[in-house]
Amino acid sequence: MSTVDAPTIIAAGLDDWRPLVHSLHARFRTGDFATGLDFLVDVGAAAEAANHHPDVNLTYTHVDITLTSHDAGAVTDRDLEMARTISDLAAERGLEADPGRLTRLEIALNAADKDAIGPFWGAVLTGEAQAYDGNQVADPTEQVPLLWFQPTPPRDDVPQMCFHLDIWIPAGQLPARIEAAVAAGGRVVDDSESPSFVVLEDAEGNKACLCTVLDRS
Known part of the structure; x- marks a missing residue:
């Protein structure tokens, strides 16, 4: 088992799947709950046979599937293999993928001393202070x-609490998402790190980062 980087994933020809953060994501349109459930029965059997299990989310209209190798903390060869298997199962049922709808949300909090506040946020978010890992x-x-x-140096001229959102999207969706945000009244604050991330803000200065897996170490 070996980890694979974003360019390798993109070159693998997995048209149904997109890398977001340290995982592979796919959405398959099912149209109704029963179809999605039957599809997941097939996926579950394949996962058991491979001893490699995805995270799944079943709704009435679609199934979201996430693949990652938790022991490696990244996408590996076995994730690519499982992705191909799941796509084949979807094709057998005539299910279409919808990669343009994939998004993953993370929250960032400025912290001059993360160890002083991390356990608190672990406790309020999950009930366990130990959920903070440093x-x-x-x-x-x-x-x-x-x-x-x-990490943020202490400053007197900014609010003590400063959150922003990191919205992870497929790399190919970045230009359209920026265009939509600007058309909706926002503006680009910093695109110097594009396509890794682009900082935008709304009309009142609240910031968000659109992030992709490209150009990252």
Whole structure:
């Protein structure tokens, strides 16, 4: 088992899937609950056979599937193989993927001393102070978005609490998402790190980062 980077994933020809953060994501349109449930029965059998299990979310209209190798903390060869298997199962049922709708949300909080506040946020978000691992608070049940702490020097001229949102999207969606945000009254604050991330703000100065997996170490 070896980890694979974003360019390798993109070159793998997995048209149904997109890399977001440290995982692979796909959405398959099912149209009704029963079709989605039957599809997940197939996916579950394939996962058991491979001993590699995705995270799934079943709704009435679609199924969202996430693949990552938790022991590696990244996407690996076995995730690529499982992605191909799941796409084949979807094709057999005539289900179409909808990669343009994929999004993952993270929250960033400016912190002059993350260790002083991290356990608190672990406790209020998950009920466990130990959910703070020294850099972030991750809810294993994914009921709340990941919260990470951005090192920030103490300053008297900015609010003590300063959140912003990181919205992870497929790399190909970045130009259209920026265009939509600007058309809706926002503006680009900083695109010097594009396509890794672009900072935008709304009409009142509230900021958000549109993030992709491209051009990251």
